[in-house]
Amino acid sequence: MADRLLQAAGIDPRADITRHALGVAESAGALKDGKVDAFFWSGGVPTPAVQDLAATPGIAIALLPHDDGVGRLLLEYGNDLYKLSIIPASVYRGVDTAVPVAGAMNLLVASSALDEQLAYDIVRVMFGQREALIAGHPEARHLAVPASPESSPAPFHPGAIRYYREHGWKH
Numbered sequence: 001m002a003d004r005l006l007q008a009a010g011i012d013p014r015a016d017i018t019r020h021a022l023g024v025a026e027s028a029g030a031l032k033d034g035k036v037d038a039f040f041w042s043g044g045v046p047t048p049a050v051q052d053l054a055a056t057p058g059i060a061i062a063l064l065p066h067d068d069g070v071g072r073l074l075l076e077y078g079n080d081l082y083k084l085s086i087i088p089a090s091v092y093r094g095v096d097t098a099v100p101v102a103g104a105m106n107l108l109v110a111s112s113a114l115d116e117q118l119a120y121d122i123v124r125v126m127f128g129q130r131e132a133l134i135a136g137h138p139e140a141r142h143l144a145v146p147a148s149p150e151s152s153p154a155p156f157h158p159g160a161i162r163y164y165r166e167h168g169w170k171h
Contacts, residue, residue, distance in 0.1 A: 004077070038064075121159075
């Protein structure tokens with residue numbers, strides 16, 4: 001996603017920047033230590049590593065809007081992967097205004113060899129325990145039965161299809 005956004009902005013991600021293959025926690029640590037100037041991350045908001053970074057004395061963070069790249073991403077990669085998202089104001093200390101960004105769909109991926117009943121049960125428990133998932137991370141509030149079998153960039157597992165048909169799909 002970072003490479004695609006940089007390319008949409010006219011930046012060559014292989015030549016115009018120094019790249020580091022770090023996770024979000026390692027990236028936040030590298031920024032604290034002055035080893036990097038910035039980093040990309042894609043994840044649910046709030047992200048604990050970014051919250052910690054923003055709460056660090058002597059550190060002020062700035063989230064950079066990149067909503068201008070969303071249109072280009074949609075044109076090049078279709079509507080299934082990216083969307084305009086908003087990081088709300090005050091989610092992170094020092095970020096006082098909402099920040100428009102490119103968002104990406106999250107997928108729970110399973111092997112097609114996974115037992116159908118087990119896949120069904122996983123989806124059933126996810127929806128049955130939705131409130132507990134939300135308590136664990138607020139982004140779980142977006143968990144919803146997909147609109148249709150065509151609403152995913154990857155095919156649905158037969159166990160998930162069975163659950164979704166029992167809970168709203170008309171197909």
